[in-house]
Amino acid sequence: MQGLPAEVWTAVRLTVELAAITTVILLLLGTPLAWWLARSRARWKEAVGAVVALPLVLPPTVLGFYLLVALGPGGPGGLLAGLWGARTLAFSFEGLVIGSVVYSMPFVVQPIRNAFEAMGDRPLEVAATLRASPARAFWTVAVPLARPGFLTGAVLGFAHTIGEFGVVLMIGGNIPGETKVLSVAIYDYVETMQWREANILAAGMVAFAFAVILAMTLIGRRAARVDE
């Protein structure tokens, strides 16, 4: 039985790298955003919430198209790329990270926002009456209490980035070692009639998805127990 070609492992490594970097960035950007969405009384916050949630509904091709324009030579991405002498962020790993961040944003922001909302005002009021500044209350009370939300958000953000296809195809193309991630690799194998490789990768993805959903359920169950 012959092993999988090296390019498969390149794709796996690339995919995991992309998902990990995307998740870290999403936690850094998504936490303040989720906090604001959960606590602000501004009327227009739901409009911002809707914009964040757009990728849930939009076809990945639409998102990919606008990202392509934005990352291309005429867009802000092109300007940014100019800083290190490149012409465009499209068809690059960096571009893929930016696209993934936008695409997976709702999957990270929503659970964290829900967790912040579910804890209510009381724990923060208690912290304030115990002389904790808003920053200390955030780090020592809000974040630990929202831990299940962070776990859920991180797992979902990671998994969703791994499963990304349409957006990658639009802005990343199919460059081995740079933008050729797993989902694209499967598509490639099918196109070129390499059913065995496609089958193995697809089955791996099914197992991964199963593990993710199981993990999510267990996190949810544990969080419910802690609350008792």
Added chain:
Amino acid sequence: MSGGGTIRAAFRGRLGRFELDAAFTVPATGVTALFGPSGCGKTTVLRCMAGLQRLPGGVCTVDGDPWQEGDRFRPAHERPVGYVFQEPSLFPHLSVRGNLLFGARSRPPAAGPGRIGFAEVVELLGLAGLLDRAPGRLSGGERQRVAIGRALLSQPKLLLMDEPLSALDRATKDEILPFLERLHAGLSLPVLYVSHDMAEVERLADHLVLMEEGRVRAAGPLARLQTDPSLPLLAAANAAVSLDAVVEGHDAAYGLARLRVEGAVLALPARPGVPGERRRLSVAAGAVGLALAPPEGDTALNVLPARILSAVPVTEQEVVAVLGLGPDGAGARLLARVTRLSWERLGLAEGMALYARIGGVS
């Protein structure tokens, strides 16, 4: 700066069905109860004092220190308050010890002048066996005790308690009340205690702020308000007067304590105490009878000369008399609820000297 030694609060604002317009000044010592029916604005006043809620134009000055005045508004985390919420609201991710030390920034504070020590709080509230437990594994009463200890350990200059017992069942209340009484006796910390339960107020409060639909109806020493004929307290079915008594001695043969109140000495079945020890007594209006002469062949131990200071018909059938103990009526006040029939039959009237027969004291 004026207002030293007092707590001054004045808040106005819209509050659901009615306007809140509450202002009071109470001494910055002892326990002051904010008493009134549910939804009369007590909790809002307390939240405003803690800085958890901001009503523009409000005033809150504690012991000469302005927390809110004009445009000045000190945020909650910069006010030296301890706040005990109706629900214990412990942090579920911290142990009992972690909760207790949250306000102390994790360093167990040692007792010192004007400081409340960790060991002292653990002892006072009986928390020694609970320190390493998670809040989820405590009973309701234990949780509330931890919440009280946590508030105390933040070294407050004012303790605000928002109906800390109302979410608990009768048995748990009775478990916690002694702790609160010890707190009252053992610490010099001023406490504002919100309650709609007169029984708690009678046991704990020194001063009373009586609230009604967002307004302060009256404020002053508890016993004075309890016996004020212009206030509704004395007409209540369970009206009572709280007396601060000092232990004078003990009759060991019969297990009776001699307790001095202003203008009289009462003999009561009670645990022996050290002479000089202070006890809180509560005498219900329904437990006091009136007699023109000291009755003979009576089981009542406490028949005391008194004078009728005023009388209020509270129902068609009953009259509540405000009594002053002592032949001249200058001592402590008591209430006596008697039937109108007896009142007229004995020809009782304001100003009359007679005997108060005290049937029960708690």
